[in-house]
Amino acid sequence: MSHRLSGNEVVAYAMKQINPDVMGAFPITPSTEIPEYFAQYVANGEVNTEYVAVESEHSSMSVCIAAQAAGARSVCATSSCGLALMYELLYVAASCRLPITLACVNRALSGPININHDYSDSMGGRDAGWIQIYAENNQEAYDNFIMAMPIGEHLSVRLPVMTCMDGFITSHAVENIELLETDAVRRFIGQYNPEHYLLKKENPLAVGPYDLSPYYMEHKVLQAEAMKAARARILEVAVEFEKISGRSYGLFEEYRMEDAELALVLMGSTAGTAKAAIDKLREEGIKAGLVKIRVFRPFPGEELARALADTRAVAVMDKSEGFSANGGPLFAETRSALYDLKERPYLIDIVYGLGGRDVKVEDIEKVFGRLANIAQTGEIGSLYTHMGQRSKEGIA
Amino acid sequence: MIYAKDINEHTPWQELTPGGEIYEPGTARLFNTGTWRTNTPVFHEEACKHCMLCVPFCPDSAIPVKTGNVWTSIMCTARVAVSVKTYVPSPRLLWCLEVQPNEPPPFR
Numbered sequence: 001m002s003h004r005l006s007g008n009e010v011v012a013y014a015m016k017q018i019n020p021d022v023m024g025a026f027p028i029t030p031s032t033e034i035p036e037y038f039a040q041y042v043a044n045g046e047v048n049t050e051y052v053a054v055e056s057e058h059s060s061m062s063v064c065i066a067a068q069a070a071g072a073r074s075v076c077a078t079s080s081c082g083l084a085l086m087y088e089l090l091y092v093a094a095s096c097r098l099p100i101t102l103a104c105v106n107r108a109l110s111g112p113i114n115i116n117h118d119y120s121d122s123m124g125g126r127d128a129g130w131i132q133i134y135a136e137n138n139q140e141a142y143d144n145f146i147m148a149m150p151i152g153e154h155l156s157v158r159l160p161v162m163t164c165m166d167g168f169i170t171s172h173a174v175e176n177i178e179l180l181e182t183d184a185v186r187r188f189i190g191q192y193n194p195e196h197y198l199l200k201k202e203n204p205l206a207v208g209p210y211d212l213s214p215y216y217m218e219h220k221v222l223q224a225e226a227m228k229a230a231r232a233r234i235l236e237v238a239v240e241f242e243k244i245s246g247r248s249y250g251l252f253e254e255y256r257m258e259d260a261e262l263a264l265v266l267m268g269s270t271a272g273t274a275k276a277a278i279d280k281l282r283e284e285g286i287k288a289g290l291v292k293i294r295v296f297r298p299f300p301g302e303e304l305a306r307a308l309a310d311t312r313a314v315a316v317m318d319k320s321e322g323f324s325a326n327g328g329p330l331f332a333e334t335r336s337a338l339y340d341l342k343e344r345p346y347l348i349d350i351v352y353g354l355g356g357r358d359v360k361v362e363d364i365e366k367v368f369g370r371l372a373n374i375a376q377t378g379e380i381g382s383l384y385t386h387m388g389q390r391s392k393e394g395i396a
Numbered sequence: 397m398i399y400a401k402d403i404n405e406h407t408p409w410q411e412l413t414p415g416g417e418i419y420e421p422g423t424a425r426l427f428n429t430g431t432w433r434t435n436t437p438v439f440h441e442e443a444c445k446h447c448m449l450c451v452p453f454c455p456d457s458a459i460p461v462k463t464g465n466v467w468t469s470i471m472c473t474a475r476v477a478v479s480v481k482t483y484v485p486s487p488r489l490l491w492c493l494e495v496q497p498n499e500p501p502p503f504r
Contacts, residue, residue: 097415206418218409
């Protein structure tokens with residue numbers, strides 16, 4: 001069934017189809033519409049979710065943690081500073097191994113205060129122990145949210161999942177989208193049946209006890225192993241999802257990579273712009289390709305190295321700064337992943353689009369122009385640069 | 397299921413519970429948490445007048461109060477000793493409770 005819905009609408013609709021037990025709700029631009037639409041479903045009696053309106057994101061995630069520990073399926077949505085206010089709880093949720101599902105509508109972090117898109121919010125939470133899945137468009141935002149619970153709740157994983165989409169670009173843009181039937185969604189996600197939960201009266205449970213040095217390390221190893229196991233589970237769920245939707249997903253999407261010599265690595269909605277640029281360049285005979293990272297945590301390092309093994313020059317495009325003075329977070333991961341290749345492609349990092357700065361097809365073509373030059377001369381020039389800012393030399 | 401009694405500081409990570417969850421109640425009594433105390437409380441039962449002052453005197457839950465008999469036992473936890481040492485200038489405030497210095501721990 002084809003519909004026209006915005007990114008926020010489709011995530012709220014996915015939540016309605018799932019009918020979670022609890023929602024911790026607090027508004028923040030651009031994710032506000034998700035709890036807003038969902039509140040209507042609650043008011044109309046279309047779901048029987050316990051909708052908990054709280055006073056901050058610290059509390060909305062706390063509600064989800066308590067509910068999930070009690071044995072309830074809980075969901076949440078937030079953006080930017082809201083996610084930042086949750087950081088402490090993100091770690092608690094992950095280390096208590098509570099498979100909460102959070103819709104993160106990416107927005108730049110203050111300051112200066114800005115409401116538009118980049119990944120500085122979710123990148124700040126990248127080491128919190130959450131699975132992170134990024135969407136290019138509304139369809140992927142919907143599909144990723146539905147796949148989140150079967151991934152996170154599986155016994156081999158038991159980790160919270162953050163499904164991310166680009167603020168405004170995806171969250172507020174109305175696109176054609178294929179929705180699944182509600183029955184199919186419910187069958188797909190199944191019942192939430194945790195082995196241990198607080199409300200199981202015959203089995204008293206303590207969650208999140210004090211954990212000093214004789215035990216903490218072992219629990220962190222368990223958590224790290226769960227994140228490694230998530231890779232296989234994500235692919236397993238994708239196979240099942242394809243059966244009901246006809247849409248196939250991997251850890252990343254390769255676009256015209258078969259014989260690509262010049263390639264981009266990036267995330268989210270910019271992939272659409274990059275695909276248009278690549279199609280244009282391919283017509284001119286330039287062997288351009290794209291790897292769109294879908295799953296950032298766990299990071300598909302080995303798979304990415306294989307995908308880029310035969311390229312000559314690669315640009316990683318980071319839509320968050322990171323302030324490492326050594327390139328953005330996606331660059332750090334990609335560069336590390338390529339280290340074990342016998343013959344590595346040239347690699348540069350381009351930080352772009354911060355705070356919603358637009359990126360156009362011509363901008364992507366410029367990046368490929370730089371890559372072509374690097375492949376030809378073997379000189380990479382500056383390893384890590386910014387793109388799109390005004391400077392004395394013109395627009396970079 | 398993994399039981400608390402089977403977990404100790406030699407347990408490998410594969411045999412611990414996810415997130416350190418504990419699946420039974422009251423497991424604290426399985427673990428000696430008092431290795432840092434410096435004094436040992438000694439109870440003189442013959443001096444006990446059932447005045448109940450030991451209950452507020454000692455940390456919460458250190459003196460279990462049961463019907464018919466105020467006193468069952470001093471739970472020999474560090475909490476009692478720390479309290480006695482820290483907050484009470486004279487351990488003779490309660491006639492039934494005396495504080496003796498611990499033997500210094502063996503040098504390791």
